Amino acid sequence: MTLTFHDLDEQTRHLMVEELELDQSAGRLYLSPRLNEDGLGRFPTLLKEAMLTGDAALLASKILQERLLSDLEPRKHKSGGVQMVRVSYNAHEMLAEGEFNKFYVRALCRRALGETGAKLRIYRAKPVTQPRHDSLEKIGQIIDPVELLADLRGNLGVDAALKAPSGPNSGLSVELVK
Template sequence: MFFFRNLDEKTRRIMLEELEMDIDKRTLYISERLNGDGKKEYPNLLREAIESGNEQTLANSLKDMFNEKELRKNKSVKIPRNANIILAEGEFNKFYIRAICIRALEEGKKLRIYRAKEVKKPRNESNAKIGEFITDPQKLLSCLRDNNFECLQEMVPTGPNSGLSVELVD
């Protein structure tokens, strides 16, 4: 379970604004692993988690909304049983970080990387980032809005199970 240090009503409101912007622009990430019902329901389930839940409530609501298999390198392979958790954690954290970037810019605060979720095998590159400051919140926000993973890798190691997020500091 993630511990989002700045998840309050203001952050949730901004997360919702960011979600609605993605929906309006048709840029909301919808995993190809989701089945038909999952793809249809995902935006509303994400909205509900942002309004009053967290990454766990989103993962629980997505539990039966994945295909059994996916095509990878021209082979049909089973989708991992924890696909709902991977998607929920990544996407909830993404919208949380976007909101925190906006707050940092509006409130004149700094952003610092921290471990928001304990992981069994933390990556060395993730551990090295803990405690670092994000010097350009606008750039991080743009990377997240554009789903620019190369840009993100420079700033915050991402990917399944990194367990990293950002916090506001004075």
């Protein structure tokens, strides 16, 4: 199951693309180390296409269909050794959802800043079977769009910016509240 975006409309899509272009022009677009050579070249285009006409699920399916991820990745052991392991079966979904959501949230921050009285509220955008306690506590909280936008522009993931539990795939996003 994919993320549900409550405010994914033409205005949000336009702002998402602007944020993507901002990262590209600054040379700071996140490219996952799990992307293979083709993936490194194709991912920015596919991300933009999903922003314009689709969603995270479309991006994930394109990553999978076009085989843009490596089969293996290095895993470091506590002992200092490195072992090559298979890339997670849902790596395409985690990458697509994480990056699409990041730009979606950045766009909503900009909308909230531009609309009088608009605020951002954290919500569960993706159902999970075992939600983390810390994640549940975040749902419903109002979050400052200025701080959130600065955090997202300066860091890689939305989970860190929302101060969600560590690790990818929290399933949290934000929505506009007027």
